Amino acid sequence: MLIIHASQLLTLTKQPQRGTHLGHLGIIPDGAVHIVDEHIAEVGTSSDLLAAHPHEPILDAGGRVVMPGFVDPHTHLLWAGDRAAEFEMRLQGKTYLEILQAGGGILSTVRATRAASVQALVDENRPRLQRALAHGTTTIEVKTGYGLETQAELRMLSAILQLDAELSIEILPTFLGAHAIPPEWRANPEGYTDHLCGEMLPAVASWWSEHASGRPLPFVDVFCETGAFTLAQSRRILEKAKSLGFPLKIHADEFDNLGGASLAAELGAVSADHLVATSKHDIEALAASDTVAIGLPCTPFGLAEAHYTPAQDILAADGLLALATDCNPGTAWCESMQFAIALGCRYMKLTPAQAIAAATVNAATAIGRADVLGSLSAGKQADLLILNVSDYRHLGYRFGTNLVETVIKKGVVCA
Ligand code: NIG
Ligand code: FE
Numbered sequence: 001m002l003i004i005h006a007s008q009l010l011t012l013t014k015q016p017q018r019g020t021h022l023g024h025l026g027i028i029p030d031g032a033v034h035i036v037d038e039h040i041a042e043v044g045t046s047s048d049l050l051a052a053h054p055h056e057p058i059l060d061a062g063g064r065v066v067m068p069g070f071v072d073p074h075t076h077l078l079w080a081g082d083r084a085a086e087f088e089m090r091l092q093g094k095t096y097l098e099i100l101q102a103g104g105g106i107l108s109t110v111r112a113t114r115a116a117s118v119q120a121l122v123d124e125n126r127p128r129l130q131r132a133l134a135h136g137t138t139t140i141e142v143k144t145g146y147g148l149e150t151q152a153e154l155r156m157l158s159a160i161l162q163l164d165a166e167l168s169i170e171i172l173p174t175f176l177g178a179h180a181i182p183p184e185w186r187a188n189p190e191g192y193t194d195h196l197c198g199e200m201l202p203a204v205a206s207w208w209s210e211h212a213s214g215r216p217l218p219f220v221d222v223f224c225e226t227g228a229f230t231l232a233q234s235r236r237i238l239e240k241a242k243s244l245g246f247p248l249k250i251h252a253d254e255f256d257n258l259g260g261a262s263l264a265a266e267l268g269a270v271s272a273d274h275l276v277a278t279s280k281h282d283i284e285a286l287a288a289s290d291t292v293a294i295g296l297p298c299t300p301f302g303l304a305e306a307h308y309t310p311a312q313d314i315l316a317a318d319g320l321l322a323l324a325t326d327c328n329p330g331t332a333w334c335e336s337m338q339f340a341i342a343l344g345c346r347y348m349k350l351t352p353a354q355a356i357a358a359a360t361v362n363a364a365t366a367i368g369r370a371d372v373l374g375s376l377s378a379g380k381q382a383d384l385l386i387l388n389v390s391d392y393r394h395l396g397y398r399f400g401t402n403l404v405e406t407v408i409k410k411g412v413v414c415a
Pocket of ligand 1: 076105106109223251254299326328329330331
């Protein structure tokens with residue numbers, strides 16, 4: 001297939017964009033893409049590609065922007081139950097961590113998720129993934145972490161694998177057994193940490209080799225935060241995961257600066273995420289590593305808090321920055337990377353071009369897939385969007401409406 005007449009073909013770059021290099025869109029005016037099966041074969045101008053491939057079926061973009069599909073590298077999109085009442089409590093003055101400490105928050109979703117069958121999880125979460133796809137997310141990371149016991153966590157992984165097989169959107173799973181201290185371990189967080197290291201992680205590794213037919217192991221993530229896991233507990237869990245061969249991620253500095261970002265850099269984690277209360281020292285440690293800093297602007301927005309990821313400091317230190325939604329029932333129910341971009345422009349002071357690069361090629365790097373995703377480069381997967389606008393800066397500028405007209409996943413029009 002040949003897609004022609006893109007007003008602006010945003011090719012981005014094959015490689016991630018570090019520090020102040022962020023924002024290279026590689027724009028081809030009146031651009032075209034040649035897709036062969038699931039992959040991009042060539043990009044160029046419409047006249048060159050039409051001349052070279054006169055007999056290919058044509059999809060005319062009609063003077064609209066064509067770009068890579070968004071990669072959303074951090075979500076908790078799979079859950080059961082509802083937390084609308086908690087939103088109202090927060091508006092009336094309760095904080096997120098107060099609600100969690102009183103047994104609500106994540107723990108209320110844990111109760112509902114533990115009670116759900118795999119099929120119920122699949123059915124409840126299918127529409128969320130379809131919405132993400134319709135808003136241009138062609139690949140998404142989805143975490144467990146609402147089971148917090150082996151069997152319930154494995155049901156979540158099972159539901160993720162089923163949804164990945166069923167839907168066009170591609171899902172990369174993360175095991176987040178260390179999302180909160182479950183109620184039955186409340187008095188003994190060290191005991192739960194031992195249980196995670198000694199029982200749950202090995203159980204996930206062996207379940208995976210039996211059920212995921214050759215797919216790479218999921219990521220392992222830890223919520224390193226006051227009221228969740230200490231830095232020392234996070235280190236134990238991540239070191240154990242690393243020894244079992246899992247790639248690593250961490251929730252660091254969402255509320256308090258515990259040093260999780262430096263730990264991520266030291267252990268070679270793929271990403272360190274949230275990074276709101278991150279110190280200068282931690283930013284420097286991250287920037288000196290290949291660990292991607294993921295900013296999640298929907299989260300402070302969702303909590304009506306004033307502080308966002310200090311993106312400019314991360315870029316000035318030469319760090320790798322990506323954007324994600326954090327889609328979850330507590331802090332940020334948002335399936336749209338377009339909205340994360342709009343917030344990133346306003347509160348992280350990114351230009352639209354920087355935000356787009358952070359949401360595509362750098363986001364692909366943040367899930368270890370920059371070799372196949374995130375740019376319109378020959379050989380990468382043909383995951384593309386046709387927007388309903390002719391100037392890419394409408395991404396960022398506009399919000400609350402869907403600017404994606406057509407979604408193509410692995411060469412197939414799917415939304
Ligand atoms: O990324 N920080 C921890 N986890 C989520 C919230 C999960 C929830 O409240 O259900 C977050 O903000
Ligand atoms: Fe999160």
